[in-house]
Amino acid sequence: MALTGRTALIAALGALLVGFLLPSWTGLLAVELTLLLAILYDLGRAAPVRKLLFTRSGDTSVRLGEPAEVRLTVTNPTGRPLRAHLRDAWPPSVWTAGSEITASRHRLTVPGGERRRLTTQLRPTRRGDHHAARVTVRSYGPLGLAARQGSHSVPWTVRVLPAFNSRKHLPSRLSRLRELDGRTSVLTRGEGTEFDSLREYIPGDDTRSIDWRATARQSTVAVRTWRPERDRRILAVLDTGRTSAGRVGDIPRLDAAMDAALLLAALSARAGDRFDLLAYDRQVRAAVQGRTAHDLLPALVTTMAPLEPALIESDARGMASTILRNAPQRSLVVLFTGLEPSPVEEGLLPVIPLLTQRHTVVVASVADPRIEEMATARGTLDAVYGAAAAARTQAERRHTASRLRRRGVTVVDATPDEIAPALADAYLALKAAGRL
Amino acid sequence: MTTAPPTPPGAAATPVSPTARQLWGRARGLLLAAAVLALAGLVIAALRSGEQHGLLDPRSADRYGSRATAELLADRGVDTTVATTVAEATQALGPDTTLLVANPDLLSARQQSALRAAAFDSGGRTVLLAPGPASLDTLAPDVRAVEPASVEVLSPGCDAPYARRAGAAELGGITYTTSASSVEACYPSGDLPTLLRLPAETGDGDTVVLGAPDLLYNHRLDDHGNASLALQLLGSRPHLVWYLPSLDDATATDGGDESFFDLIPSGWRWGALQLAIAAVLAALWRARRLGPLVPERLPVAVPASEATEGRARLYRQANARERAAEALRSAARARIAPLAGVPTAQAHRSEALCPAVAARTGDDGIQIHGLLFGPAPADDEALVRLADRLDLLERRITPSPRDKDRTP
Numbered sequence: 120m121a122l123t124g125r126t127a128l129i130a131a132l133g134a135l136l137v138g139f140l141l142p143s144w145t146g147l148l149a150v151e152l153t154l155l156l157a158i159l160y161d162l163g164r165a166a167p168v169r170k171l172l173f174t175r176s177g178d179t180s181v182r183l184g185e186p187a188e189v190r191l192t193v194t195n196p197t198g199r200p201l202r203a204h205l206r207d208a209w210p211p212s213v214w215t216a217g218s219e220i221t222a223s224r225h226r227l228t229v230p231g232g233e234r235r236r237l238t239t240q241l242r243p244t245r246r247g248d249h250h251a252a253r254v255t256v257r258s259y260g261p262l263g264l265a266a267r268q269g270s271h272s273v274p275w276t277v278r279v280l281p282a283f284n285s286r287k288h289l290p291s292r293l294s295r296l297r298e299l300d301g302r303t304s305v306l307t308r309g310e311g312t313e314f315d316s317l318r319e320y321i322p323g324d325d326t327r328s329i330d331w332r333a334t335a336r337q338s339t340v341a342v343r344t345w346r347p348e349r350d351r352r353i354l355a356v357l358d359t360g361r362t363s364a365g366r367v368g369d370i371p372r373l374d375a376a377m378d379a380a381l382l383l384a385a386l387s388a389r390a391g392d393r394f395d396l397l398a399y400d401r402q403v404r405a406a407v408q409g410r411t412a413h414d415l416l417p418a419l420v421t422t423m424a425p426l427e428p429a430l431i432e433s434d435a436r437g438m439a440s441t442i443l444r445n446a447p448q449r450s451l452v453v454l455f456t457g458l459e460p461s462p463v464e465e466g467l468l469p470v471i472p473l474l475t476q477r478h479t480v481v482v483a484s485v486a487d488p489r490i491e492e493m494a495t496a497r498g499t500l501d502a503v504y505g506a507a508a509a510a511r512t513q514a515e516r517r518h519t520a521s522r523l524r525r526r527g528v529t530v531v532d533a534t535p536d537e538i539a540p541a542l543a544d545a546y547l548a549l550k551a552a553g554r555l
Numbered sequence: 556m557t558t559a560p561p562t563p564p565g566a567a568a569t570p571v572s573p574t575a576r577q578l579w580g581r582a583r584g585l586l587l588a589a590a591v592l593a594l595a596g597l598v599i600a601a602l603r604s605g606e607q608h609g610l611l612d613p614r615s616a617d618r619y620g621s622r623a624t625a626e627l628l629a630d631r632g633v634d635t636t637v638a639t640t641v642a643e644a645t646q647a648l649g650p651d652t653t654l655l656v657a658n659p660d661l662l663s664a665r666q667q668s669a670l671r672a673a674a675f676d677s678g679g680r681t682v683l684l685a686p687g688p689a690s691l692d693t694l695a696p697d698v699r700a701v702e703p704a705s706v707e708v709l710s711p712g713c714d715a716p717y718a719r720r721a722g723a724a725e726l727g728g729i730t731y732t733t734s735a736s737s738v739e740a741c742y743p744s745g746d747l748p749t750l751l752r753l754p755a756e757t758g759d760g761d762t763v764v765l766g767a768p769d770l771l772y773n774h775r776l777d778d779h780g781n782a783s784l785a786l787q788l789l790g791s792r793p794h795l796v797w798y799l800p801s802l803d804d805a806t807a808t809d810g811g812d813e814s815f816f817d818l819i820p821s822g823w824r825w826g827a828l829q830l831a832i833a834a835v836l837a838a839l840w841r842a843r844r845l846g847p848l849v850p851e852r853l854p855v856a857v858p859a860s861e862a863t864e865g866r867a868r869l870y871r872q873a874n875a876r877e878r879a880a881e882a883l884r885s886a887a888r889a890r891i892a893p894l895a896g897v898p899t900a901q902a903h904r905s906e907a908l909c910p911a912v913a914a915r916t917g918d919d920g921i922q923i924h925g926l927l928f929g930p931a932p933a934d935d936e937a938l939v940r941l942a943d944r945l946d947l948l949e950r951r952i953t954p955s956p957r958d959k960d961r962t963p
Contacts, residue, residue: 121843122836130833138826147825151832173568210851224845245854253571255846269572270846365859372859427854489860493867494886500935501871503942507879508867510886517889 120162121257121266129264130154154264161260166201166231168256168269175251175275177238180421183282187241189275191254195229202228202259203266205237208252212245213277243279246374247425251275280420281374285382285539292386292543299551317341349391351555352450353546354478355380356442359426360400360433362457367487367535373428375485375535376455382539383453383546384419388412390550398426399441401434408445435466439473451479451555453542458484458516458532468522475527479554482523483531483542486516491534611657611684611768613637613797618774624785625797627776633790639801641666645673650760652679652794657768659683659690661800667693670798678758679792684768685728695762697735698751704730704744706767708779713741715752717787721780726750728767742766763788876938877931887945888927894952915952923948 133150140146172194181187195201205225214222225237243249254273259266317333320340333341357363357380363373384394394415398404405422407415433456442452452474456467467482474480493509496502520530529549533541549555573581609615613625613635625635633653638644641662648654654674656662662670671694674681683690688700706727711718718741730747733740740748749766765788770781789795858864870879885903892902895915901907905928912927913920926948932938 122840124837124840127833127837127840130836131830134826134829134833137829138820138822142820142822142825147829150829168572169570169574175568204845206845208846208849210849212851212853252849253846254568257845268843268845269570271568272571273568364855365857365861367859371854430855485859487859487863489858490863493860493863497942497946498939500939501867503883503939504870504879505864505867506942507882508863508870511866511882512863514882514886514889 121268122158123259123263123266125262126154126158126264157262158265161262161265162267163260164199165258165260165265165267166195166197166199166203166229168203168258168267168271170197171195171201171256171271173254173271173273175273177275178241178277179275180278180280180424181241181243182280182420183243183246185242187243187277189239189241189251189277191237191239191273192234193227193229193237193256194234195231198231200228200230201256204257204259206255207237207239208255209239209241210249210252213241213243213249215242215244218242241277243277246279246281246423247427249277249279278421278424280424281377281381283378283381283420285378286385288382288540288543289385292382292540292547293389295547296386296390296550299547316344318344351392351550352395352446352448353383353387353392353453353555354395354397354442354446354450355383355453356438356455357396357398357404357426358400358433358438358454358456359398359404359428360462361428361430362433362459362462363455364428364430365457365487367485367489370535371428372457372485372535373426375538376483377423377426378535379483379539379542380453380455381416381419381423382543384415386543386546388415392555395445396422397441397445398423399433399438400429400431401437403441404429406445432462433466435462435470439470442474443477446478449477449479451481451546451549453481453483453546455483455485458482458486458519458530460515460519463519463523468526471523471526471528479529479549480527481529481531481542481545481549482520483538483545484516484520485538486532486534488534488536611771612799616773619772621771621773621797623773623776624771624782624789625795627782627786628790628795631786631790633793633795635795635797638796638798641669641798644796644798645669647794647796648673648677648679649794650678650758651792652677652796653682653789653792654679654796654798655682655684655789656686656694657684657797657799659686659694659800662690664693666800670694674762675755675760678755678760680761680763682763682765682788684765684771686764687729691764695751695753695764697753698731698733698764701730701732701747704728704749704766706769707744709742709744709749711741712743712748713739715739715741717784718742718750721784721787724780724784725769725775725778726765726767728765728769730766731764874935876935880931880938880941883942883945884927887949891927891949891952894949894954912948912952916948 130150133154137146137150141149174192174194175189176192177189178187189207191207193201193205203226205227207223207225209223211219222240222242225239227235227237229235241249251274253270255268255270257266257268317330318341320329320342324342328342330341330343357373357376359373363371363376365372367375380396384396387394389412391412393409395409396405396407396419398406405426407418407422410418446452454467457463471480490509490512493505494513496506516532520532523530529545531538531542531545609617609620611619611621613621614637616622628635636647638647644654654670654677656670659667667690681694683694686694686698686700691698691700704727706725708723709726710723711721718739724742726742726749727744728749730744730749731751732747733751733753735753737754739752741750741752742748744766751764752761753764754761769775770785776782776785869875888902888908889899891912892899892908895908895911897908897911905924908927909920909924912918912923916923926941926944932941
């Protein structure tokens with residue numbers, strides 16, 4: 120049950136009646152009893168909340184940063200008309216800050232035996248699964264003095280997928296991939312490049328690529344063409360340990376890593392490679408394996424959506440053995456992890472030889488633009504000390520990266536905006552060099 | 556896919572508000588606890604309210620009441636009128652009346668002077684129980700309170716007939732002196748009396764000042780000569796007005812002006828009560844929330860640069876100029892070395908880097924050495940300057956686009 124402002128207003132007006140006409144217990148009781156009777160009448164006439172029926176429909180998944188619509192159908196099976204305020208409650212992070220009240224509150228009138236549909240606009244600010252909390256209805260009586268109030272649980276889940284902002288880099292990388300395709304061996308001749316076809320010699324082709332045996336069989340000079348290797352395997356490993364929880368800009372490192380992984384997946388699917396994903400800290404948090412190019416991206420985003428960084432130290436040894444188990448053939452292993460000196464030296468460095476023995480390893484690390492900002496700050500004493508500390512951090516990262524490179528690992532260290540294209544470029548370079 | 560898909564849309568909607576039965580079940584315990592608490596409060600109040608209840612009240616049969624005195628006086632034909640306001644007390648006064656003021660210090664100056672005037676006019680007897688300086692000035696201007704004394708059995712110590720007849724009685728409390736003549740000063744505690752009888756200058760009225768009211772208490776009355784003294788002092792006239800000062804006496808306030816509330820219509824109290832009810836209703840209206848708050852598990856927000864910023868603050872706190880300068884110089888050397896054509900491996904070797912840089916910029920080699928490998932800056936200002944000079948050197952050695960154009 121709930122009261123309205125009208126009740127309080129009438130009670131306040133009653134003060135005039137009591138004060139001037141009937142200044143006694145009688146006057147007071149007369150006003151109060153009338154008001155009480157009116158409230159009871161209103162409560163009795165209001166449509167019951169418990170009997171209302173609810174169903175939901177609408178979006179079940181939405182990309183981060185885009186609006187979603189969830190529809191709520193309210194059926195009033197009783198004979199009494201429903202005049203109500205309704206709140207469709209969701210966790211705070213499905214609204215943009217400040218719009219919770221207006222977005223979740225609805226005013227509705229449903230005549231007896233009819234139904235109405237409401238639309239709640241969500242605008243999630245956080246990746247993951249968001250569950251609807253409850254629907255609260257305040258059903259007013261005909262006088263508008265009092266209301267019955269009650270809640271219903273109407274379950275619905277909206278999965279908020281990673282934004283995949285780096286997809287804007289995809290067209291340029293795809294055109295680079297096409298350039299790679301069909302190139303003669305002049306530029307890309309390497310141990311792994313695959314033979315594609317024979318074609319007629321055009322002046323300017325490398326004479327070393329003339330296939331003499333084929334030339335002997337036909338009347339024109341034939342040259343061999345090459346194409347980048349296809350059907351290679353790529354295993355992206357997201358480290359979801361504590362280093363991935365640190366925020367760069369206003370997103371966690373993990374989100375930047377996911378963005379880069381998605382671009383790499385989209386690119387490699389077009390290039391005809393097989394892309395698998397593994398999320399690991401001390402156990403396997405998520406895995407996507409054996410998907411065809413067609414349904415790879417949807418599978419990846421739905422898998423990544425509920426993934427959150429865990430505040431524990433990652434187990435590099437366990438990660439290495441899981442990788443070896445999951446990738447029995449030669450693969451490109453892309454490790455999304457931090458370049459902080461102590462976790463890398465204690466965890467990753469000792470197990471790197473296990474991986475490089477069989478696989479090509481890329482370590483992709485998200486650098487913090489704030490550190491770069493600090494390193495260039497000057498003018499005040501605080502800024503200079505900050506610059507010194509930042510220079511020290513950068514030197515440590517560089518040192519760690521160089522130690523990894525010395526063990527045959529390709530290191531990509533870039534800020535969140537640049538990591539996705541930088542990783543795509545590294546992949547294309549490896550592909551061009553036939554090192555997959 | 557290994558994770559579960561989103562929950563299927565349209566799962567059953569269920570009401571989650573508690574029913575009346577659930578509400579009762581939930582509130583039952585609390586209501587019981589509140590009832591127990593209220594009951595306990597009542598019981599404790601009933602048990603503990605006692606001792607001083609009805610102090611000196613002629614209707615009270617408690618230990619500290621005075622009903623026994625009133626009964627004894629009634630047996631002797633003295634009728635007792637209880638007054639709680641000055642108006643009642645003065646109205647009941649007459650020449651054959653005794654006025655007993657139970658606690659004169661509680662009276663305001665206005666009440667005291669009204670009482671004094673009425674008692675003076677009536678020509679009866681006025682008995683003041685333990686008056687202090689606050690009331691003596693008006694009610695008995697000739698008497699002055701000297702000091703507190705313990706209440707004990709005192710001997711009469713004077714020739715007054717009532718004192719001689721009563722003998723020893725429990726008195727004390729306050730000792731008095733007086734400047735009036737023809738005073739009966741009895742029951743001295745030490746040198747000073749605790750009972751004074753001052754005859755009025757005209758007529759046969761008089762004023763009796765008692766230092767302590769103990770002899771009137773029910774449980775003390777039959778000790779020593781208490782009862783005798785009380786009956787003689789209070790029973791000298793056929794009527795007794797027993798004045799117990801109380802708070803609902805309108806004349807208590809000294810100010811004679813009418814207050815704001817006297818000037819507005821008398822119904823305002825009821826109107827205000829109704830307004831208070833309206834305020835409660837408004838509070839109920841505003842307090843009711845449309846459904847509970849929704850909790851959410853939020854991820855921790857740790858800035859990735861936190862450790863670096865912490866290190867910067869530590870440098871600052873420890874004034875680690877040497878370390879900071881070394882970090883800045885080392886970073887500058889690493890950047891400058893490739894520009895000066897020195898292999899990265901030799902970037903931190905003075906003999907390799909300094910001549911190369913000097914050759915590029917045309918500066919003095921010693922100066923370059925001092926900048927890139929010199930001692931730690933002496934003060935904070937020097938550190939800030941060092942950072943700027945390193946930047947300047949780096950800018951000078953960086954080939955600008957214009958330089959490239961000039962040197963084909």
